Amino acid sequence: MAEESEFRVLHTMIRVFDLDRSLDFYTRILGMKLLRKKDYPGGEFTLAFVGYGDEASQSVIELTHNWGRKEPYVLGDAFGHIAIGARDIYVLCDKLKEAGGKVVREPGPMKHGTTHIAFVEDPDGYKIELIQMEGE
Structure with missing residues (x-):
């Protein structure tokens, strides 16, 4: 290895x-x-x-x-998403929407966990997960 x-x-x-x-x-x-x-x-x-x-x-x-x-x-169903850490996903999602970005899952705690996440889509429909960075 x-x-x-x-x-x-x-x-x-x-x-x-x-x-x-x-x-x-x-x-x-x-x-x-x-x-x-x-x-x-x-x-x-x-x-x-x-x-x-x-x-x-x-x-x-x-x-x-x-x-x-x-x-x-056609994106298919095998690809999941790209993940990006951000300091404040709540503010970022507001800015994304104001700039014409598509938020497909509003910020909040993930199911079965405490990490705060949101999802946006790029122009081709690729999902991008925004993750609230720890300690930020």
């Missing part, structure tokens, strides 16, 4: 239908930074990496946009 320090989660990739709309959601609404973006004309796709910190030390999200796609992606 490998040592823990030999591995690190680098990124999670999700396919997005409208890259500009997704970038707006992840940067303006969720406060991430666009870390890098590159077009691949030969493959007819664009990759955009967003996150809260440098890829050298933080896990990020890769938004993959395939050019010429006519219909939104």
Whole structure:
């Protein structure tokens, strides 16, 4: 078995239908930074990496946009959600709604526990769990 320090989660990739709309959601609404973006004309796709910190030390999200796609992606039922810790999910959800974000589970204690959570959806319908960070 490998040592823990030999591995690190680098990124999670999700396919997005409208890259500009997704970038707006992840940067303006969720406060991430666009870390890098590159077009691949030969493959007819664009990759955009967003996150809260440098890829050298933080896990990020890769938004993959395939050019010429006519219909939104079908998400299926195997993928669960992306989780993001926040200082005050109650204030954040209010800000998200004011900015046009979709809150699909209002903030409150999780079932069978005491941790406070909320869920929002990105423009493609991916669920994002907001978790109240301990001690915040």
